[in-house]
Amino acid sequence: MKDCGQPDSSRYRDFFGRHVFPDDAEDIKSHRWFKNVPWDRLQTIAPPFIPHVHSAEDTHYFDESDVIEDWSKSSPSGVLLTPEDVRQVLHDFEPRVQSQAIKLIESPFDSTKLRKMDRQIEESQELRLEEKEMLKHFVRLYGQKDRKRPRDILLRDQGIKDGVMDIRKKTAFVGYTWRRMRPGGYTATRIID
Numbered sequence: 001m002k003d004c005g006q007p008d009s010s011r012y013r014d015f016f017g018r019h020v021f022p023d024d025a026e027d028i029k030s031h032r033w034f035k036n037v038p039w040d041r042l043q044t045i046a047p048p049f050i051p052h053v054h055s056a057e058d059t060h061y062f063d064e065s066d067v068i069e070d071w072s073k074s075s076p077s078g079v080l081l082t083p084e085d086v087r088q089v090l091h092d093f094e095p096r097v098q099s100q101a102i103k104l105i106e107s108p109f110d111s112t113k114l115r116k117m118d119r120q121i122e123e124s125q126e127l128r129l130e131e132k133e134m135l136k137h138f139v140r141l142y143g144q145k146d147r148k149r150p151r152d153i154l155l156r157d158q159g160i161k162d163g164v165m166d167i168r169k170k171t172a173f174v175g176y177t178w179r180r181m182r183p184g185g186y187t188a189t190r191i192i193d
Contacts, residue, residue, distance in 0.1 A: 081142050097131050108144040
């Protein structure tokens with residue numbers, strides 16, 4: 001009814017000049033999910049977590065959105081490097097840098113572990129800037145990536161995963177409907193002659 005009626009007061013306007021109905025969200029606020037939310041002093045309460053962002057491009061609180069694929073246990077080039085191979089590839093660098101590289105690629109990593117390694121490399125006081133950049137690149141080039149697999153056990157089974165996904169896509173919104181409001185609104189009564 002509020003949406004169909006004409007607002008009679010100019011007091012309730014938002015920043016853009018649109019009409020705002022007073023107490024319009026009371027039904028949402030009174031829902032049991034929000035029963036412990038102190039709505040009257042919400043703007044003065046300190047948040048439980050404040051992110052420490054260094055720049056507008058800082059996304060270290062988010063998981064990387066890698067394409068889900070079935071990675072092999074080997075490196076992208078298909079070659080697993082031994083410690084001797086690492087020393088040979090990095091012959092221009094000092095032994096301490098070579099040892100660091102060996103430690104970094106000795107165990108498989110996922111996107112979370114990779115970000116942790118990047119932070120560890122950045123925070124290292126004994127490495128120079130070019131050594132840090134080289135190690136980050138080296139890990140991505142020769143490191144072993146963990147196999148990504150779905151969390152859902154049904155999607156892990158190669159025999160049924162396609163059928164399961166097809167059923168889930170077809171039934172995802174069963175029971176949900178959307179209907180356009182009638183021109184007179186839902187509370188308008190019909191006059192019978």
